[in-house]
Amino acid sequence: xxxxxxxxxxxxxxxxxxxxxxxxxxxxxxxxxxxxxxxxxxxxxxxxxxxxxxxxxxxxxxxxxxxxxxxxxxxxx
Numbered sequence: 779x780x781x782x783x784x785x786x787x788x789x790x791x792x793x794x795x796x797x798x799x800x801x802x803x804x805x806x807x808x809x810x811x812x813x814x815x816x817x818x819x820x821x822x823x824x825x826x827x828x829x830x831x832x833x834x835x836x837x838x839x840x841x842x843x844x845x846x847x848x849x850x851x852x853x854x855x
Contacts, residue, residue: 805848812845 799806816838822828830838 809845809848812841812848815841 796807796810797803819830819834819838823830
């Protein structure tokens with residue numbers, strides 16, 4: 779029970795701290811999502827023994843391309 783309570787508090791704190799970003803929060807959070815996809819696949823591969831197939835790799839690459847577009851696209855504002 780204590781692990782669940784501590785985990786819930788950490789998860790809530792993680793969500794709150796993410797909103798304190800000084801940069802455009804929507805872009806930062808979207809870019810984080812793309813990186814999270816790749817890291818989740820790497821974790822599953824190295825820790826859980828899950829072997830990503832070609833579609834997993836293609837999807838992760840598309841997510842990283844999206845991250846690059848979000849971060850590096852020129853803004854006219």
